[in-house]
Amino acid sequence: MRQPPKRSTKSAGLVLFRRRDGKLEVLLVHPGGPFWQRRDEGVWSIPKGEFDENEAGIEVARREFQEELGTAAPDGVPTPLGEVRQAGGKLVQAWALTGDLDVSRMTSNTFEIEWPPRSGKMQTFPEIDRAGWFDLDTARRKLLPAQQAFVDRLEALV
DSSP states (O other): OOOOOOOOOEEEEEEEEEEETTEEEEEEEEEOSTTTTTOOTTTBBOSEEEOOTTOOHHHHHHHHHHHHHSSOOOSSOOEEEEEEEOTTSOEEEEEEEEOOOOGGGOOOOEEEEESSTTSSOEEEEESEEEEEEEEHHHHHHHBOGGGHHHHHHHHHHO
């Protein structure tokens, strides 16, 4: 019997960018928790999160920026970068926004999971364990493959 297609979830996020020493840089975040501790290239993301009911994409992007980094997104007019579909089926919308952020002052929401698995012990981990500024070539290597398109679109705009 054929299974119904998986329902995709939707997320939205911001691609915060700045110029440093004549180079364009983007802000990326690394997922927290034990599954991602030792992984680097191909797992970073833009700050993003899932839609709540009746919420506009840019509202989601600004809310998630605040939750994942502990500070409000900079003021300014965001530029749409479109949408990508990640490997798991999630649709991600993004907006480019000029700004700066001291990543050493980042504070993230936390989540709780049983760790180690089947241990009966619950542990709390940060949703995002670090953030960093990366030039565009490095960002493409660090990002989840589908999100690399946002860097390409940003570069074409700027």
